[in-house]
Amino acid sequence: MKVLVTGAGGMVGSHMVELLHNRGDKVIGIWHKNKKNVEQITLPIKFVQCDLRYAQGIDELIMDFMPDQIYHLAAQSYPTVSWISPSETIDVNINSTINIYEAIKKARKYIDSSYDPMVVVACSSAEYGETLNQMQGKGEVYVKETAELQPLHPYGVSKVGQDLISFQYFMNDHIRCIRARIFNSTGTRKVNDVTSDFTRRAVEAEKSGIWELRVGNLDTKRAIMDQRDLVKALMLLAEKGKAGDVYNISSEYVYKMSDIVELIEKLIGHKLEIKVDPALIRPTDEKIIVGDITKLKKDTGWKQDIKMEQTIKDMLEYWHNIS
Structure with a gap:
């Protein structure tokens, strides 16, 4: 074909x-x-x-x-x-x-x-x-x-x-x-979505030893x-x-954005200090998709x-x- x-x-x-x-x-x-x-x-x-x-x-x-x-x-x-x-x-x-x-x-x-x-x-x-x-x-x-x-x-x-x-x-x-x-x-190869941004920043935190994670709204829910x-x-x-x-x-499975953070912390074996970045907050955002x-x-x-x-x-x- x-x-x-x-x-x-x-x-x-x-x-x-x-x-x-x-x-x-x-x-x-x-x-x-x-x-x-x-x-x-x-x-x-x-x-x-x-x-x-x-x-x-x-x-x-x-x-x-x-x-x-x-x-x-x-x-x-x-x-x-x-x-x-x-x-x-x-x-x-x-x-x-x-x-x-x-x-x-x-x-x-x-x-x-x-x-x-x-x-x-x-x-x-x-x-x-x-x-x-x-x-x-x-x-x-x-x-x-x-x-x-x-x-x-x-x-x-x-x-x-x-x-x-x-x-x-x-x-x-x-x-x-x-x-x-x-x-x-x-x-893999995804950029500029929540999961790719969080995983990339987690790897950067792991390599730098500065265990911070910039986030937007962690209360929204998404089927990913x-x-x-x-x-x-x-x-x-x-x-x-x-x-x-x-x-x-x-997806039939719905995740709160905070759930994604918890999964990342579990896999890297370290807690992340959450820093809310106003630039990552959208003017309007669906609560659940x-x-x-x-x-x-x-x-x-x-x-x-x-x-x-x-x-x-x-x-x-x-x-x-x-x-």
């Missing part, structure tokens, strides 16, 4: 191209700004630098390669950055998605009218936003795909746009796609899954998901295999090895 992965420089994409290659697929990975993870990959995988905001590059790639599957993972993926650069976030996340679908249309027009790839689009739980808080006020926790989309930051808004533009291309142009609303995930379980879900959706449909991908994954499990048979303790152990070892 020929597979194109955008965002191959990110945590999920870099692990995914390795898994696809080892499965025997012919893979091309697209990266743009971040090459650090790409440089860690020793397998003979073809990587191409391409800014997806500009159509020519992705047009040529898709028309030359004609991939059977496209995993669109590339994004400006940080809510905190989206407050600083809202226009860029919207541009990257929505226009890049449009350009992929338009490239498929051009491939059908100029190369093969029967071209029919499956596109798996990495959408986000951030699309639900305030709906999550409203649900919790009613005593509900697990959000379904049918819930109202009320994002709380520009990143969430951009993901709603990406989600709905995909639905539009499915309905109007019959391009098969899966909209995967991904909840919190982490793992290992990137290996996420990659497995995305690949199952490409094979078994219903084209045009939307699926939550969420966890998705209903009934549809995902029913349609694909997916189940979560990796426990958080194993994920954190692997991340601590990763930071030890690269720092």
